[in-house]
Amino acid sequence: MKATVITIGDEILIGQIVDTNSAWIGQKFNELGVKIYEIISCGDEPVQIIDAINRARTTSQIILMTGGLGPTKDDVTKKTLVEYFNTELILNEEVWERMKQIFEKRGRQVLEINRSQAMIPKDCTMLPNMRGTAQGMWFERDGKVFISMPGVPHEMKHLMETQAIPRLKEKFSFPKIIHATIMTAGAGESVIADKLSAFEEQLPANIKLAYLPDLGVVKLRLTAAGDTNSLKEEVNGYKEKMKAILDNHVYFDGEEKLEAVIGNMLLAQKATVSCAESCTGGYISHLFTSIPGSSKYFEGSVISYSYDVKEKILGVKNTTLNSVGAVSEECVREMLSGVIRVTGTTYGIAVSGIAGPDGGTTEKPVGTVWIAVGTKEKTIAKRFQFFPSRMENIKVFSNAALNLLRLLMMGELK
Numbered sequence: 001m002k003a004t005v006i007t008i009g010d011e012i013l014i015g016q017i018v019d020t021n022s023a024w025i026g027q028k029f030n031e032l033g034v035k036i037y038e039i040i041s042c043g044d045e046p047v048q049i050i051d052a053i054n055r056a057r058t059t060s061q062i063i064l065m066t067g068g069l070g071p072t073k074d075d076v077t078k079k080t081l082v083e084y085f086n087t088e089l090i091l092n093e094e095v096w097e098r099m100k101q102i103f104e105k106r107g108r109q110v111l112e113i114n115r116s117q118a119m120i121p122k123d124c125t126m127l128p129n130m131r132g133t134a135q136g137m138w139f140e141r142d143g144k145v146f147i148s149m150p151g152v153p154h155e156m157k158h159l160m161e162t163q164a165i166p167r168l169k170e171k172f173s174f175p176k177i178i179h180a181t182i183m184t185a186g187a188g189e190s191v192i193a194d195k196l197s198a199f200e201e202q203l204p205a206n207i208k209l210a211y212l213p214d215l216g217v218v219k220l221r222l223t224a225a226g227d228t229n230s231l232k233e234e235v236n237g238y239k240e241k242m243k244a245i246l247d248n249h250v251y252f253d254g255e256e257k258l259e260a261v262i263g264n265m266l267l268a269q270k271a272t273v274s275c276a277e278s279c280t281g282g283y284i285s286h287l288f289t290s291i292p293g294s295s296k297y298f299e300g301s302v303i304s305y306s307y308d309v310k311e312k313i314l315g316v317k318n319t320t321l322n323s324v325g326a327v328s329e330e331c332v333r334e335m336l337s338g339v340i341r342v343t344g345t346t347y348g349i350a351v352s353g354i355a356g357p358d359g360g361t362t363e364k365p366v367g368t369v370w371i372a373v374g375t376k377e378k379t380i381a382k383r384f385q386f387f388p389s390r391m392e393n394i395k396v397f398s399n400a401a402l403n404l405l406r407l408l409m410m411g412e413l414k
Contacts, residue, residue: 001172002037003029004056008067008077009151010043021066021156028160032168033177033225034062044068046080053084053146061144062168067151069134071113078121078137081148085139087123092135095120099133127163131155136163145171178231180222180239183252183261185403189213192220195245199238207238215392216399217251217258248412251403258402259287265409266297271346273405275301276314276339278326278352279369284398299343304335314338326352327364329381332372340376347409349373349401353384355393369397373404373413380404380413 005025011017022039029036037059042048049068056063068077082089096118103110117133120126127136127147132155139146145168149159184192189211193200200209206226212219220242224235243250252261266273275284285301288294302313310316310326315338320330335350353369360366366388372381382404386396407413 001034001062001174002060003034003062003064004037004060005039006049006052006056006063006065007039007041007151008044008049008052008065009041010074012041012067013043021151021153024153024157025064025066025160028165030177032165033174044074044076046076046083049077049080050084057142057144057146061172063144063146064164065146065148066156069148069150071116071133077148078119081124081137081139081146082121085121085123085141087121089119090122091115092118092120092126095126095128095135102133125167127159127167129155129159130162131158138164138167175225176227176231178224178235180235181255182220182239182243182246182250183254183256183258184218184220184246184249185216185251185258185399185406187218187249189218192218192246192249196220196242199242199245203238207235209242215395216403219255248407248410251406257287257291258399258406260291262402262406262409263288263291263294263297265406266347267293269346269409271409272297272299272343273347273349274299274339274343274345276332276335276348276350277301277303278305278310278335279355280351280353280394280398280401281305283394284349284351284401287398287402299345302339302342310335313342315341325364327354327368327370328352329370329372329383332370333379333381336372336374336379336381340374347373347375347405349405351397351401353393353397355390355397356388357390367393369393369400371397371401371404373401373408378408380408 005022007019007022012019026036040052042052068075099114099118100110120135121137125138127138129135132150132152134150136159137148147164149156207222207224210221222235222239224231251258277284282303288298304310304314307321311318314335316331316334320334324330332350332352336348340348350372354360354364354366356366367386369384370381372379374380384400387393
């Protein structure tokens with residue numbers, strides 16, 4: 001079964017607001033087993049709205065619209081739907097009385113313009129909105145369902161959960177959908193895809209593999225549709241095969257942040273960690289401290305952006321900085337030794353690189369980074385080359401550093 005989402009509003013097209021409704025609806029429909037065929041954004045113009053509906057009804061059984069249901073002249077969705085379905089507006093006395101009570105409680109005068117919110121198309125099923133004054137509307141034509149809801153996110157979500165989804169479940173039989181997710185790090189999407197090439201070719205038609213890359217991590221999701229009771233077992237079997245192929249690139253069976261997984265590993269070992277950050281400017285520390293309870297294992301960091309801080313606090317040798325520079329194996333090893341000495345932690349991370357957009361050379365272009373992880377007794381340092389973009393580099397440098405620490409703690413780094 002397929003659905004189309006139509007978001008209505010000039011404010012979306014000009015970037016005045018971000019359309020978060022479609023993403024939320026997509027998640028809910030995915031849980032139902034409904035495939036979102038398309039998301040269409042259009043302005044507050046009747047012609048655009050009708051064109052979008054006509055387009056959607058050729059591909060989808062469910063057409064879900066948000067926005068344009070306010071009382072002002074630029075909100076034309078309800079009037080357009082009245083014309084489209086060849087019906088008329090009638091006053092819903094129950095809604096009108098409830099609206100008057102709302103305005104009275106707020107000490108506000110009820111205006112004639114507010115009365116329009118209680119006017120409901122005769123040939124629709126009203127979806128009562130207890131969070132606002134714009135009511136939802138449910139139309140049916142030729143076996144298809146057309147649902148119109150307010151664009152205000154909390155009102156839309158309320159109507160979806162209390163009205164639209166329960167009614168859709170009553171009307172349609174949805175397929176069983178099973179998802180299985182694993183998280184990977186230490187290899188880009190293309191490398192992961194190459195490793196899984198033969199595996200993916202062997203997947204049955206009802207199971208699909210999706211690649212969801214981020215900076216330094218790749219989420220892999222298996223999705224299966226069907227009606228058999230053994231569907232979950234079948235999907236889990238393929239997931240285990242995928243994990244075996246990817247080996248230590250897999251950092252979590254399920255969906256979890258890399259920093260949270262490392263935090264749990266540190267807790268299990270009753271270990272602590274600290275950071276010496278140069279080019280990442282504290283971003284690794286931010287990732288650690290974004291996890292509740294991280295004070296049990298994260299001691300702190302030294303943001304050693306300048307040569308002076310590297311020398312005076314971390315003990316990096318002046319001769320190291322002047323001979324091979326801050327972006328070097330020697331420098332990050334000395335940074336790591338210094339931060340462990342200063343904080344007394346079990347593990348340490350040290351990062352120094354060129355985030356860009358300036359500062360690169362032929363030998364060390366933008367995106368070059370040296371990362372060291374280790375303990376008082378053992379240090380591993382590696383060089384990476386990433387992107388020309390500054391913020392992308394800061395994030396991917398940080399995830400690369402976390403992944404190296406993970407591998408070290410697993411005994412995978414020699």
